[in-house]
Amino acid sequence: MNEVKRKGPLPAWMIWANPIVRRYCRSRLRPASFGVMLLLTILVAGFFFFVAREVSSRPGLAVSDAARMPLIPLLVIQGIILFGLGTGQTAAGITTEADEGVIDYQRLAPMTPLAKVVGFLFGLPIREWLLFLATLPFTIYSVWKGGVPVSGILQLYAVFVMAAILYHLTGLLAGSVMKNRRWAFLTSTGMVLLLYTIIPQAAKFGLVYLKYVTIYPVFNEVYPYLLPQPFTEGALIYETIIPPARFFGLNLPQYIFTLISQGVLSFAMITMLWRRWRKVDCHLLGKVGATGLFAWLQVMLLGNALPLIASGDLFPSRELNRRFGRIINPQKASWIPEPWEATVMVGLYGVLTLACLWWLTFVISSDNQGQVRGWRRARKFGKTKLPVLSDAATSVPWTLAMAVMGAVGWFIFANALTESYWYPELSLLAVTPVAMFLLLACGGLGLSALLESVGRKVTGLVAIFVGVLPLMLGVIFAVSGDDLLAPAVWLGGICPVSWPVYGAGVFLSEEGMPRDVARALPNAFWFWQGSVVLTMIWLLTKLREARKGISERSKEL
Amino acid sequence: MSEAAIEIKDLRVDYGDFVAVQDISLRIPYGEVFGLVGPNGAGKTSTFKVLTTLMEPTYGEVSVAGFDIFESAEEARRIMAYMPDLAPVPADLKLWEFLDFYADTHRLGGRRARRERVDECLRIVNLFEKREAWCKELSRGQTQRLVLAKTLLHRPKVLVLDEPASGLDPLSRREMRIALQALAQEGATVLVSSHILSELAEMCSSLCVMNQGRLLASGTAEEVRRELGRAERHLSAVTFGDPEALASWLRETAGVTDLKVEGSKVGFQFAGGDVDQEGLLVGLVNAGLKVRSFEEESSSFEDILVRVAEGNREV
Numbered sequence: 001m002n003e004v005k006r007k008g009p010l011p012a013w014m015i016w017a018n019p020i021v022r023r024y025c026r027s028r029l030r031p032a033s034f035g036v037m038l039l040l041t042i043l044v045a046g047f048f049f050f051v052a053r054e055v056s057s058r059p060g061l062a063v064s065d066a067a068r069m070p071l072i073p074l075l076v077i078q079g080i081i082l083f084g085l086g087t088g089q090t091a092a093g094i095t096t097e098a099d100e101g102v103i104d105y106q107r108l109a110p111m112t113p114l115a116k117v118v119g120f121l122f123g124l125p126i127r128e129w130l131l132f133l134a135t136l137p138f139t140i141y142s143v144w145k146g147g148v149p150v151s152g153i154l155q156l157y158a159v160f161v162m163a164a165i166l167y168h169l170t171g172l173l174a175g176s177v178m179k180n181r182r183w184a185f186l187t188s189t190g191m192v193l194l195l196y197t198i199i200p201q202a203a204k205f206g207l208v209y210l211k212y213v214t215i216y217p218v219f220n221e222v223y224p225y226l227l228p229q230p231f232t233e234g235a236l237i238y239e240t241i242i243p244p245a246r247f248f249g250l251n252l253p254q255y256i257f258t259l260i261s262q263g264v265l266s267f268a269m270i271t272m273l274w275r276r277w278r279k280v281d282c283h284l285l286g287k288v289g290a291t292g293l294f295a296w297l298q299v300m301l302l303g304n305a306l307p308l309i310a311s312g313d314l315f316p317s318r319e320l321n322r323r324f325g326r327i328i329n330p331q332k333a334s335w336i337p338e339p340w341e342a343t344v345m346v347g348l349y350g351v352l353t354l355a356c357l358w359w360l361t362f363v364i365s366s367d368n369q370g371q372v373r374g375w376r377r378a379r380k381f382g383k384t385k386l387p388v389l390s391d392a393a394t395s396v397p398w399t400l401a402m403a404v405m406g407a408v409g410w411f412i413f414a415n416a417l418t419e420s421y422w423y424p425e426l427s428l429l430a431v432t433p434v435a436m437f438l439l440l441a442c443g444g445l446g447l448s449a450l451l452e453s454v455g456r457k458v459t460g461l462v463a464i465f466v467g468v469l470p471l472m473l474g475v476i477f478a479v480s481g482d483d484l485l486a487p488a489v490w491l492g493g494i495c496p497v498s499w500p501v502y503g504a505g506v507f508l509s510e511e512g513m514p515r516d517v518a519r520a521l522p523n524a525f526w527f528w529q530g531s532v533v534l535t536m537i538w539l540l541t542k543l544r545e546a547r548k549g550i551s552e553r554s555k556e557l
Numbered sequence: 558m559s560e561a562a563i564e565i566k567d568l569r570v571d572y573g574d575f576v577a578v579q580d581i582s583l584r585i586p587y588g589e590v591f592g593l594v595g596p597n598g599a600g601k602t603s604t605f606k607v608l609t610t611l612m613e614p615t616y617g618e619v620s621v622a623g624f625d626i627f628e629s630a631e632e633a634r635r636i637m638a639y640m641p642d643l644a645p646v647p648a649d650l651k652l653w654e655f656l657d658f659y660a661d662t663h664r665l666g667g668r669r670a671r672r673e674r675v676d677e678c679l680r681i682v683n684l685f686e687k688r689e690a691w692c693k694e695l696s697r698g699q700t701q702r703l704v705l706a707k708t709l710l711h712r713p714k715v716l717v718l719d720e721p722a723s724g725l726d727p728l729s730r731r732e733m734r735i736a737l738q739a740l741a742q743e744g745a746t747v748l749v750s751s752h753i754l755s756e757l758a759e760m761c762s763s764l765c766v767m768n769q770g771r772l773l774a775s776g777t778a779e780e781v782r783r784e785l786g787r788a789e790r791h792l793s794a795v796t797f798g799d800p801e802a803l804a805s806w807l808r809e810t811a812g813v814t815d816l817k818v819e820g821s822k823v824g825f826q827f828a829g830g831d832v833d834q835e836g837l838l839v840g841l842v843n844a845g846l847k848v849r850s851f852e853e854e855s856s857s858f859e860d861i862l863v864r865v866a867e868g869n870r871e872v
Contacts, residue, residue: 009631010664019661026658027649101645104611105707109662110635279613369573373615376571380616553574 012114019111020119021126024093028127037127038134041081045135048073049142065228067145072226074139075160075219078132082164083192086128087171091188093124094175113277117172117270125168132164152222155255159218159262166213166262167192169269173284176276204316206345206413207352208304209297212261217254246307247300261300268293283364283391287398290360294402297356298409301349305413309420315341337422339509346414346508350436350500353406357444360402365395365451368550375554394452394547396540399444407437410500414507432507435529439503442532443496449539453546470494486520493524499532560623562587562715562746563608568617570603570770577603578614579770585748585763587714590741592757592764593750599767601750602642605719608748609639622714635663638708642719642750646692646700652679653688656707663711678706681736683729697724705733709740716740718749722756734760779831790834791854793824798847806844810837824854 015021028034052070097103106116122129143153171188178184195214203211211217224232247257272284285293308314315337366374374392378385386393411433418426429435450459474492477484492498502525505513513521563585570578578600585591593601606612608619610630619626624633646655653675660671679685682702687695695703701724708716716737722730737747737760751757757764758778765775766785774784782790796803804823807813812828827834834853841848 008664019658022661023650023654023658026654027647097647100647101641102647104639104641105659107611108609108634108637108639109659110631111662112631280611281613369571372573373571376569376615380567380569 010111010115012112012118015118015122018115018119018123019109020106020116021123024123024126028124029130034127034130037131041077041131041134045074045077045138048077049138061228061230064145064147065230067142068148068226068228069142070138071142071146071148072223074135074142075156075226078135078139078160079196079215081128081135082125082132082160083167083196084189086125086132086164087167087192088185088189089128090121090124090168090171091175091178092181092185094120094172095178095181095184098176099179099181107277107280113274114270116277117273120172121165121168124172148225152225155253156215156218156222159215159255159258162259162262162266163213163215166266166269167195169266169273172273173269176273202348202352204319205341205348206305206314207301207348208308208314209261209300212258212300212304213265215258217258221254247303249307264296281370283366285360285363286391287364287389287393287395290364291398291401291405294356294360295405298353298405301352302409302412305349306416309416309422312337312422314345315422317341339423339426342414342417342423342426343504343508346410346417347501347504349413350410350439350503351497353410354440354443354496354500357399357402357406357440358447361395361399361444361447362451364391364398365448366392367451367455368546371452371547371550372554375551379554394543395448396445396452396543399448400441403437403441403444406440407433410436410440414504418508426509428507435503435507438529438533439499442529442536443499445536446496446532446539449536449543453539453543467495467497471498482514482516485514485516489517489520490524490527493528499525499529502528561585561620562589562622563591563748564618564620565604565608566618568604568607568619569615570600570607570612571615576770578607580617581767581770581772583765583772583775585746587746588741588744589763590737590747590749590761592761593748593767594752594757594764595750595767596752598769600770601767602719603770604767605639605641605717605748605750609637609717610634611639635711636714638711638713638716640701640704640708640716640718640721642723644701644704646695646703648691648693650692651688652684652690652692652695652703655692655703656710659707660710665711674710678709681709682706683732698726698729701725702729702733705736709736712745714745716745716747716749718747720750720752722751722753730756783830790827790829791824791860792827792834792837793822793850793852793854794841794846794848795822795850796847797821797849803841803846803848806841806846810840821849 010017010019012018049070052073053066055069094103097106109116111119139153142148143150167188170191171184174188174191175184178187196216199210200214200216203209252260268285268289271289275282275284275286305314312318312335317337318335321335371386371392374386374390377392378387378390411428414428414432414436417423418428447459450462470491470493474488474490474495477488477491493502502521505518506522506525561584563583565581565583568578568581569576581600581604593604595601603612607614607617608621608626610626610633613627621633622636624636626633650658653672656675656678657671660674665671665674676685676688679688682705684699684702684706687699692700692703701721705718705721708718718737721733725733737749741747741762749757749761761778763775763777764781766773766781774781776784794803794807800818800821800823804816804818807816807823807825812833813825814828815824815826817824827837829837838848838851841851
C-alpha cells in the first residue's frame with residue numbers, strides 16, 4: 001500500500017498550524033459574512049471613537065485629554081465582542097458539532113486531546129478575536145495621543161485577554177454538556193453578563209475572590225489613566241482607598257493576582273476538557289482533582305477576605321460610607337459595621353461553599369450505569385473492590401473531605417469576623433464548627449447518595465421538590481402578610497440553599513430581623529438540621545444497600 | 558497479543574444492565590475484507606465504536622495493527638479510518654474544505670500535497686466535479702460517498718465501515734465494492750458491517766454473524782452458513798426447454814428438495830457445498846436440459862439472518 005508522507009504530531013501550542021483553528025478560519029471568516037461584521041464593528045468603534053473625541057474636545061480639553069475619552073467606550077465594545085459574542089459562539093459552536101454528529105470525526109482525528117482543546121478554544125471564536133483586533137487601532141491611537149501609561153494599558157489588556165480565554169473555556173465546557181445550540185449561546189452569554197452585574201455585588205459582601213474572575217480589579221486600578229487628566233486626580237484619590245489584592249497579606253499587584261486567579265481556573269477547565277477529549281465518558285474531574293479544586297477555592301475565598309477584615313474594607317457599608325457618608329450622616333465621624341453585615345457575609349460564604357461542594361460532588365459521582373461498568377471491569381481483573389480513585393468508586397469520602405475543608409474555611413471566616421475589632425459583643429455559639437460541618441456534610445452527602453443510588457433524574461426531581469418548591473412557597477407566605485412570616489421561615493428552612501443563611505443567623509446574630517422571624521429562625525434551623533441528619537443517615541444506609549446491590553448484580557450479568 | 562490487523566479479545570460493552578456486546582473475540586488478518594453482519598441491536602455499532610476509540614468498553618483488549626487502542630489511541634487513529642452509519646457532514650464547509658481539514662489533521666504534507674490527495678479521493682468517489690459545492694447540498698448517497706472519500710484520505714491500514722452501502726445506488730455500491738477490494742489487495746484491512754448478508758458475502762473474504770451481543774459464527778461465507786445449521790441453498794434454474802423435464806431431473810438428484818416450478822423457472826433447496834453446486838450445474842448441462850441461467854437466490858443467505866432475528870423475538 002502506498003504510504004502517505006506524514007509529519008509528526010502537532011504540538012498544542014502551534015495555534016496557527018492547528019487544523020481545527022484553520023477549519024474555523026475557513027468557515028467563520030468567509031468574506032461575505034465576516035466582511036459585513038468587520039465593517040459593522042469598525043463603524044461602531046469608529047463612531048464611538050470620533051463622537052467621544054469630538055464631544056470632549058469642545059469644553060476646551062487639551063488634545064491629549066480628548067484622545068483619552070474613547071478608551072472606555074472602546075473597552076466596552078471589545079468586551080461585548082470578545083466576552084459576550086465570543087463566549088456564546090464558542091458554546092454554540094461546540095454544541096453544533098455534537099448536534100450535527102461531526103464531533104466524532106474530531107474525536108478520531110489523530111491530534112492530542114490538548115491540541116483539540118486549543119483548536120476549539122481559539123478556532124470557534126476566531127471571528128470575534130479578529131473583530132477585537134480590528135478595534136485595537138482605535139485604542140492604540142487613543143493611548144498614544146492621550147499619553148496613557150503603557151504599563152497600565154498592558155496590564156489591563158493582559159487581564160482582558162486572560163478573562164476572554166477563561167470565559168471561552170467556560171463556554172466550551174457549557175457547550176460540551178448542552179444539547180441545544182441556542183440555549184448554549186444564551187446561557188454562556190448570560191453567564192458573562194451575570195459575572196459583570198450580579199457577581200460583583202456578591203464580591204462586596206465578603207466574597208472578594210469573585211471579583212478576580214472579572215477584569216474589574218485591574219480596570220479599577222487603571223481607569224484613572226483612561227480619563228482626561230482633570231478627572232485623573234480625583235479618580236486617583238478614590239483609587240488609593242480601594243483595597244489592593246492583599247491575598248493573605250502578600251500585597252500582590254492586582255493584575256498579577258487576577259492573572260493567577262483566572263489562570264488557575266483556566267487550567268482547571270482545560271483539564272476538564274482534556275479529560276473529555278481523552279475519554280468521552282469519563283468524569284470532568286478526577287476525585288483528587290475535584291477535592292484539590294475545592295481546597296483551592298477555599299484558600300482563595302479566605303485569602304482574599306481575611307486581610308480586609310481588620311481595616312474594615314471587607315464590609316459593604318464601608319464603601320458606601322466612604323462615598324456617601326458625609327452626605328447621609330454628616331454628624332457621624334466614625335464608621336462601624338452593622339451586625340447584620342457579618343450575618344449576611346457568613347451566610348453568603350456558606351451558600352457559596354455549599355454550591356461549590358454540590359458542583360464538585362455532582363462531577364465526581366457515578367450513576368448506576370457507571371458503577372456497573374466499573375464493577376465488571378474490576379471483576380474481570382480479579383479485583384474484589386473498586387479502585388478508590390476510579391470514576392465508578394463512591395464519591396462519599398471525597399465529599400466528606402470537601403465538607404470538612406468547607407466547614408474549616410467557613411468557621412475561620414465567621415470566627416475572624418466575630419473576633420475582630422468591629423464586633424466586640426458578637427461571639428459564635430460553641431456548636432458552630434460542628435453545625436457547619438453537619439450542614440455541609442448533609443448537603444453534600446445527600447446529593448452524593450441520591451446520585452449514586454437513584455441517578456440524576458430522580459435527584460433532579462428531589463431538587464425541585466425539596467430545593468425549589470418550599471422556598472417558593474415560603475416567599476409566597478412571607479409576602480402574604482406579617483402573620484405568615486413564621487410559617488414562611490419554617491417552609492424556607494427545608495430548602496438546602498437556605499441552611500447556611502439560617503445558620504449564619506443562628507450562629508451570629510438575629511439583629512435587624514423582624515421579631516417573628518428572629519423567634520422562628522433558630523427553631524426552624526435546628527429542627528430541619530436534626531431532620532436532615534436523620535434523613536442523611538437513612539440515605540447513606542440506602543446508598544450502601546444500592547451499591548451492594550449493584551455490585552451483586554454485576555456478578556450475575 | 559500477536560500481530561494482526563485487528564485483534565479483539567473478550568470484549569464487553571454494557572449500557573447499564575443491558576449487555577450490548579458480550580465477551581466476543583475476533584482476529585482479522587491483514588488484507589482481508591471482513592464482514593460483520595447481524596440484525597438491529599446485535600452489537601455491531603458498539604463493537605465498531607470501541608474499535609475506533611469512540612467508546613470505552615466495560616472490559617476487553619483491542620489492538621489495531623499492533624497498537625493497543627487504549628494505550629496508544631492516537632497511533633491507532635493515525636492508521637485507521639471510520640465511516641459511521643448515516644455519516645454526518647458539517648453544513649458550513651465545501652466538499653474540498655471538509656476533506657482538506659481531515660487531511661490536515663492527519664498532517665498529510667503541505668497545502669499542495671493535501672489538495673492533490675483531496676482531489677484524488679474526490680475522483681475515486683466520483684465527486685470531483687462537486688468539489689466547490691457545500692456539504693449540506695449533497696444527497697444521501699453523495700454524502701456517503703464523500704465520507705468514504707474522507708476515510709480513504711490518509712490511506713488507512715484499517716478501515717471500519719458501518720453500513721457503508723446504505724443510501725447508495727446499485728452503481729455506487731458496485732464501485733464501492735471494487736474500491737474496497739482494491740484496497741484490500743493493497744494490504745489494507747476492511748471491516749464492514751451490513752444487515753444484508755448476501756451483499757457482504759459477495760464483498761468479503763470472511764465474515765461473522767452477531768446477535769444480541771454474541772458472536773454466532775465466523776469464517777468464510779460457506780463456513781458461516783454451515784455453522785449456523787443452514788446447509789441448504791436456495792437455488793433456481795431457468796430453462797429454454799421444458800421446465801417439467803428440468804424439474805423431474807432435479808427431483809431425482811440427491812440433496813434437492815422443495816421444488817417449485819414457476820413458468821420457465823424452477824426453484825429448489827439444495828443441500829451441499831460450493832463443489833456440489835458446481836457438480837449440479839455440470840450435471841444439468843450434460844443432461845441437455847437447455848439451462849439459461851443457474852444461480853443462488855439472495856434470499857437463501859438472508860434466511861439465516863431472518864431466522865436469527867426471529868429467534869430474538871421468540872426470546
